[in-house]
Amino acid sequence: MRLLCVVVIISFLAPDAVDGIWNIFDIKYWRCVMKNTDICPDKDIRFYMYTRESGTRRLRIDIRNHVSLEYSGFDPVKKNVIIIHGFNGTEAKTPMTILRNAYLSRTDYNIFTVDWKPLARFPCYLSALSNMKLVSQCTAKLYAFIMDHGGDARETTCVGHSLGAHICGMISNHLDLKQHKIVGLDPARPLINRYGDKYFRLTRDDAHQVQIIHTNAGVLGEVNQVGHVDFCVNGGTMQPGCKGHILRNYWSKV
Structure with a gap:
């Protein structure tokens, strides 16, 4: 019963919690997926690539196919960015699409996105935490796949949001060499701040930058x-024009 209460509380941390609350009495709603495997690739973890030529049309990358990058327009001369969403996210929605389009406007990047939506869906926060290990392991294989096809580690950046930020850090656990640069966007705090060890969270030891x-x-x-450099935008806690999360507003008054 105590575990169920934790799951219910954590579920309210999701952006769509208010919209999804009416589904909590549907048994299908609570069918969380928790992976107990270390086999990559995995059907629930998908990689996509975007180029200036393809625009916002995503191209599926299969790391088992040695010509997958070539057919998708990969240019080894360009920089690389790997974008990873967080809990209750997907690579096809904001804020990931905003990041993707920002890099598309630069013209000098090969843009890769990691979609692990089935393993990070609301309200399954606890299973999403467990699934991060497999996602980081499989994404490390994508990273190695890019390097094997001419990518430059010094010109490769992992950008992660929420749980995705921690996954960026965990990728280094599966690589022989430390990553060059990681950008963490609001690394997730719930449970990780208390129970996440160094292996399970983003730290400054995970990349040179x-x-x-x-x-x-x-x-x-x-x-x-967390990092070598931390930027606190407008103080780092609340942004102009944002009403704030219902949970944050409640706790600020107690």
Whole structure:
């Protein structure tokens, strides 16, 4: 019963919690997926690539196919960015699409996105935490696949949001060499701040350059200095024009 209460409380941390609350009495709603495997690739973890030529039309990358990158327009001369969404996210929705389009406007990037939506769906926060290990392992194989086809590690950046930020850090656990640069966007805080060890969270040891951008620090986002450089936008806790999460607003009054 205590575990169920934790899951219910954590579920309210999701952006769509208010919209999804009416589904909590549907048994299908609670069918969380928890992976107990270390086999990659996995059907629930998909990789996509975007180029200036393809625009917003995503191209599926199969790391088992040695010509997959070539057919997708991969240019080894360009920089690379790997974008990873967080809990209750997907690569096809904001804020991931905003990041993707920003890099598309640069013209000098091969853009890769990691979609692990089936393993990170609301309200399954606890299973999403467990699934991060497999996602990081499989994404490390994507990273190695890019390097094997001419990518430059010094020109490759992993950008992760929420749980995705921690996955960026965990990728280094499966590589022989440390990553060059990681950008963490509001690394997730719930449970990780208390129970996540060094293996399970983003730290400055995971890359030569770790940059953190705090915009929602506090209840949902990490409050401590995580990287070599931490940016606190407008103070790092609340952004102009945002009404704030219902849980944050409640706790600020008690």
